[in-house]
Amino acid sequence: MNRKWIGQSSIRREDLRLVTGQGQYTADVDLPGMLHAAVLRSAHAHARLLSIEASRAREMDGIVEVLTGHEVKGILSMPLVFEAQQQKEADRPCLAVGKVRYVGEPLAIVVAEDPYRAEDALEAIAVSYEPLPAVVDVREALKADAPRLWDEWGDNVAAKSLVSGGDVEAAFRDADIVISSTFREHRHFACPLEGRAVVADYDSARGELTVWCATQGPYRFAQELAAVLGVPDNKVRVIARDVGGAFGAKFLSYPEDFLVPYLARKLCRPLKWVESQTEHFVSARHCRELLTEAEIAAKNDGTILGLRGTIYDDQGAALENVKGRFAAVSSIGPYRIAAQSFTVLGVVTNKVPAGGYRGLGQQSGHWVRESLMDQVAARIGMDPVDIRLRNFIQPHEFPHFPPGAPPYDSGNYPVVLQKGLDAFGYAKWRARRQELRSAGRLVGIGLCCHTEMTGFGPSKMLWSIGIKSGGYVGGRVRVEPSGTVTVFTAMTTQGQGIEVVLAQVCADELGVDLDQVKVVVGDSSECPPSGYQTGGSRGAVSGGTSVLLAARRVMEKAVKIAAHCLEAADEDLLHKDGKISVRGSEDRFMTLAQVARAAYAADNLPRDMEPGLEATCIYDPAGLPISFGAHFAAVEVDPETFKTRVLEYVIAHDCGVVINPANVEGQLIGSLCQVLGGVFSEELIYDENGQLMTTNLMNYPLPRAADMPEKMAIVHAETPSPLNPLGAKGIGEGGTLGAYGALAAAVKDALAPLGYSLDEFPLTSSKLHERVRAIGRA
Amino acid sequence: MSSKTSIRTRVNGVVHERQVEARLLLLDFLRSELKLTGTHQGCEIGECGACTVLLNGRSINSCQMFAIQANGAEVTTVEGLTGPAGETHPVQKAFMENFALQCGYCTPGMILSVVDLLGRIPDPTDEQIRKNLSGNVCRCTGYENAVKAVRSLIRRDA
Numbered sequence: 001m002n003r004k005w006i007g008q009s010s011i012r013r014e015d016l017r018l019v020t021g022q023g024q025y026t027a028d029v030d031l032p033g034m035l036h037a038a039v040l041r042s043a044h045a046h047a048r049l050l051s052i053e054a055s056r057a058r059e060m061d062g063i064v065e066v067l068t069g070h071e072v073k074g075i076l077s078m079p080l081v082f083e084a085q086q087q088k089e090a091d092r093p094c095l096a097v098g099k100v101r102y103v104g105e106p107l108a109i110v111v112a113e114d115p116y117r118a119e120d121a122l123e124a125i126a127v128s129y130e131p132l133p134a135v136v137d138v139r140e141a142l143k144a145d146a147p148r149l150w151d152e153w154g155d156n157v158a159a160k161s162l163v164s165g166g167d168v169e170a171a172f173r174d175a176d177i178v179i180s181s182t183f184r185e186h187r188h189f190a191c192p193l194e195g196r197a198v199v200a201d202y203d204s205a206r207g208e209l210t211v212w213c214a215t216q217g218p219y220r221f222a223q224e225l226a227a228v229l230g231v232p233d234n235k236v237r238v239i240a241r242d243v244g245g246a247f248g249a250k251f252l253s254y255p256e257d258f259l260v261p262y263l264a265r266k267l268c269r270p271l272k273w274v275e276s277q278t279e280h281f282v283s284a285r286h287c288r289e290l291l292t293e294a295e296i297a298a299k300n301d302g303t304i305l306g307l308r309g310t311i312y313d314d315q316g317a318a319l320e321n322v323k324g325r326f327a328a329v330s331s332i333g334p335y336r337i338a339a340q341s342f343t344v345l346g347v348v349t350n351k352v353p354a355g356g357y358r359g360l361g362q363q364s365g366h367w368v369r370e371s372l373m374d375q376v377a378a379r380i381g382m383d384p385v386d387i388r389l390r391n392f393i394q395p396h397e398f399p400h401f402p403p404g405a406p407p408y409d410s411g412n413y414p415v416v417l418q419k420g421l422d423a424f425g426y427a428k429w430r431a432r433r434q435e436l437r438s439a440g441r442l443v444g445i446g447l448c449c450h451t452e453m454t455g456f457g458p459s460k461m462l463w464s465i466g467i468k469s470g471g472y473v474g475g476r477v478r479v480e481p482s483g484t485v486t487v488f489t490a491m492t493t494q495g496q497g498i499e500v501v502l503a504q505v506c507a508d509e510l511g512v513d514l515d516q517v518k519v520v521v522g523d524s525s526e527c528p529p530s531g532y533q534t535g536g537s538r539g540a541v542s543g544g545t546s547v548l549l550a551a552r553r554v555m556e557k558a559v560k561i562a563a564h565c566l567e568a569a570d571e572d573l574l575h576k577d578g579k580i581s582v583r584g585s586e587d588r589f590m591t592l593a594q595v596a597r598a599a600y601a602a603d604n605l606p607r608d609m610e611p612g613l614e615a616t617c618i619y620d621p622a623g624l625p626i627s628f629g630a631h632f633a634a635v636e637v638d639p640e641t642f643k644t645r646v647l648e649y650v651i652a653h654d655c656g657v658v659i660n661p662a663n664v665e666g667q668l669i670g671s672l673c674q675v676l677g678g679v680f681s682e683e684l685i686y687d688e689n690g691q692l693m694t695t696n697l698m699n700y701p702l703p704r705a706a707d708m709p710e711k712m713a714i715v716h717a718e719t720p721s722p723l724n725p726l727g728a729k730g731i732g733e734g735g736t737l738g739a740y741g742a743l744a745a746a747v748k749d750a751l752a753p754l755g756y757s758l759d760e761f762p763l764t765s766s767k768l769h770e771r772v773r774a775i776g777r778a
Numbered sequence: 779m780s781s782k783t784s785i786r787t788r789v790n791g792v793v794h795e796r797q798v799e800a801r802l803l804l805l806d807f808l809r810s811e812l813k814l815t816g817t818h819q820g821c822e823i824g825e826c827g828a829c830t831v832l833l834n835g836r837s838i839n840s841c842q843m844f845a846i847q848a849n850g851a852e853v854t855t856v857e858g859l860t861g862p863a864g865e866t867h868p869v870q871k872a873f874m875e876n877f878a879l880q881c882g883y884c885t886p887g888m889i890l891s892v893v894d895l896l897g898r899i900p901d902p903t904d905e906q907i908r909k910n911l912s913g914n915v916c917r918c919t920g921y922e923n924a925v926k927a928v929r930s931l932i933r934r935d936a
Binding site: 672 | 799801802806809810813814815816817818819820821822823825826828855856857859860864866870873874875877879880881882883884885886889907908909911912914915916917918919920921922923924925
């Protein structure tokens, strides 16, 4: 296979339309006769819904329809798509009935001739609540007398799982050292700049429903819509052309995603709903917020024997437990640790339901283990780097089968770590830290190594862990009669540059120019199926492989056609530099364009061969390619304000064969930026009544251009994956997975002279100040 | 029935006369009335810059202004930067060449902020670049390539 395009930082396809303002985001869709919806949301965190009276709203000027829970109960309920080993169920109507369980829960939906009037009508809906005590803390929620979100349950535990492998009892029995700690990760979320939006159009003459949605999974969502609305699935089409960032926030479906199409069909008029950002804060899925009690077992020589603990996953008012299990599965990381056992409790609280955000819980699992390893190292007087080197899975030990986690395909951890050490200047920083500390400055350095599960995933594996869908992804490659190429992919464009990556893979396989390849994304009818959404770091790996394999099938047919036209045997043909030529007499050749012409003219094809030149591959991955990263941070904390400056940050990573280096770098820097926010400024804060205090960008500050580290470098290595013909691994979440741990370690190190030893996020100036003062008082 | 006011604005060089409600935001006027959807709704409170346009040559958040306040004004949106035959503006080109965008949602606003910056300070320092970009939130890129894009546009006289 040629590698002319793979490895190049080719310019992205979507850029021209995006920089000129010609993108097609869901809110840009404009249809004749379109109506507009607005959603009324609960003002209470926990209450019985006594009555909801919409008659005054219905009479207002320009108001077409108002739905409340009564009208949709038994008709529109949320599907459950993630199931834990022990899973409780409950009916979740798309509009609340009988009870509300979080501030922001949808109560009613108004349809009006214009969006401003729709919003006006919300105020005319009279809601009568009987407030109930709210529970906003995981430990409180587990008490016997805690307010219960679902009365029919005996408690507030929605989901329970055990992630384990190896002999944990033996590990802890044989340990010389056992260290335990409590890790607190705070609530924050993906917060993409484009909020949620849905536009639906029902063609009653054809019985066909078309829905535009800012979703990560058009195919998956189309299937859910068909099931929930009772429309045949061959008559549902979901389109997501441009999505303004997702990061997991647009992964699971929402009540509005079903309400809007339902109403469009009922009213036989197109309907649009676009949320405001304040709505996003109180209704788009939150994430993070894990409380982990963990302990590590080690020998005096630094060998890690095992890990165990309990993860209390505050999942808000959601049934599905997502992040907690991903944290547990990440506890082993890049090490030869032989045993682990984590109980994951998915606990419901009166807060916005939790869902996805880059990494899910993986970053937490890595942080917990890296911190415990640092603590073991400190106890035995070993350098943090040395304890990693001692425990790394070695390059010749792959495939590796970690306890309680999916198998690892390949890796060269020591080499990548060394690249990182060199780029960061680890020895130089250790010396500098000493020097600056003697001058009274609070400077610290931190390291975090991590693995990353990518290319989600083998269908059987997904089903076995309770994700109720396959993990396959479809790619179709069609060579047009003139020799241009169209690629159809099940992936969607949400900023990650998937269009050019797939074009690069296809162009190399077919031996054509990059510009000849067009990529079609984001349409559940035009594009092939995908079991899983665009996420799980699977775009380049799984999307790319599906396209490569489809292109390979096209080439097999092309060679047969060329052999027939050139009167040679298939095995005598060479495919090189865009030509299919006869070995030994290269002046006898056909270009792909000539083959395509022959394929569609059909006047001289091999006997029994169908005309045309296209192929589809529905790729079901054989396993999860496992990427690796080593993150290094040097920080300084101001002793008066406790504001942290990141002086230097280095990421050494290995995501196998890289298709587009600029894309990979973009993912790493972009995710690092998100983590800077997640660590130093972003916190979703609830009061004891379940009121969300942080509802906009003024009190939930996102990082800005001036907030990036003063010095940054990314170095990489390529250890190919044997799991796919590209040799590629994913990287979409790589920056996230190591950054929390590295920054936590660096700040902890910086504050060590003050006696600080907590494993808690966030590391905002006010929180650090509070915690340091508490040490002083103790 | 709300009363409407007549307004006259020149948007991207074209004069528009419309009847609008007093409470119609300039952002919504551009998107819904004029169908110029390149300007995006982000936070609605003037914090994120996704709705940035140029008003009489200076960058403003169009979500923080009513359409009636733009009566008699010249507005430039991202669509106005592209030439009649689709020729890209140097700032648009620099963003593409430097991989300064990912999902593109913040990009029109950021590009207009950069146009405004370079109009005032043709040779900004890195610190000035970052400070002036701080009104535009980007959730995807981490800003580094946008800073590179701006640097590439600085004309340094020999």
